[in-house]
Amino acid sequence: MPMPLLFVCCLALLLWPPRTAAEDLSIRFQGDFTSAEKQKLTLWLEHSAATLSTVSGRFPLEQANIRVTATHNGRGPVPWARVIRHRQEGIHFYVDPGYPAQAYYDDWTALHEFSHLLIPYPGDNDIWFSEGLASYYQNLLRGRSGVVTPQQALEDLDAGFRRGEKDARRKRRSLRELSPAMWRTGSYMRVYWSGAAYFLTVDMALRTERDTSLDRVLSDFIACCRQLNRQWNAATLIATLDRLSESELFSYYHRQIIDDRAFPDLSEPYQQLGLIRTSTGLKMSQSAEAIESRKALFRVPDPTD
Numbered sequence: 001m002p003m004p005l006l007f008v009c010c011l012a013l014l015l016w017p018p019r020t021a022a023e024d025l026s027i028r029f030q031g032d033f034t035s036a037e038k039q040k041l042t043l044w045l046e047h048s049a050a051t052l053s054t055v056s057g058r059f060p061l062e063q064a065n066i067r068v069t070a071t072h073n074g075r076g077p078v079p080w081a082r083v084i085r086h087r088q089e090g091i092h093f094y095v096d097p098g099y100p101a102q103a104y105y106d107d108w109t110a111l112h113e114f115s116h117l118l119i120p121y122p123g124d125n126d127i128w129f130s131e132g133l134a135s136y137y138q139n140l141l142r143g144r145s146g147v148v149t150p151q152q153a154l155e156d157l158d159a160g161f162r163r164g165e166k167d168a169r170r171k172r173r174s175l176r177e178l179s180p181a182m183w184r185t186g187s188y189m190r191v192y193w194s195g196a197a198y199f200l201t202v203d204m205a206l207r208t209e210r211d212t213s214l215d216r217v218l219s220d221f222i223a224c225c226r227q228l229n230r231q232w233n234a235a236t237l238i239a240t241l242d243r244l245s246e247s248e249l250f251s252y253y254h255r256q257i258i259d260d261r262a263f264p265d266l267s268e269p270y271q272q273l274g275l276i277r278t279s280t281g282l283k284m285s286q287s288a289e290a291i292e293s294r295k296a297l298f299r300v301p302d303p304t305d
């Protein structure tokens, strides 16, 4: 690792997270945990919640209901997790408590699940919107918090898009058809990564055309609307995000992708970020403009902006 990157990375880890999040979470453990394991997992959950809070400067819910169940079945430190949507919203994690602390921070699951909490659930028909946002932010937050380098985060996003493209070529059906049929047709890659491609495209358009960002629009959404007691779907969320961003970018790109049988076209955001695909990975353009847009994407937003 070159010196400047090492410096940036370790500085980021020292300053991270910017605030504690104990009050944002109500954590309940179920099953066989020692008190040391509970302490280790609580710190990891609070750190993940604090990382999510950097998107908008605050945690998106008054308090999240976090359940942690011990399991020794399945792979890795967090074999399974799901968002709790009824009554008090939150996340149910199934964790293998025997791993060293760092293994939980390196795992992508917590940042994916916490990112789901940025917006309300748009319903099964529009699951692409929910999974897309979580898959996009899971990678942004890993890059911003120093779990991986920004370059690695972009490579991980690109690898996801390639899996989505492969699935789209196999299925040859639109996102509008496949999103409600995701479980039945096994179209997870197509649905998750088309949604992430949508959010990357909209985010880059907001940054280049409107001098704002998805972070800021979500921050406004969390302030006005996140905890309203109402039913949402992708159409009502998109209309609200358009209004908050004083743009039509959310609806414009929605129209571009929703009935297309092919995977969303990534040429605009890739060009803005200076990303050039090779047969196996990504090359990064070294133009000053491209370097600055990549830096801006991985900069922690200033909530006072």
Ligand SMILES: [Zn+2]
Pocket: 112, 113, 116, 130, 131, 134
């Ligand atoms: Zn998810």
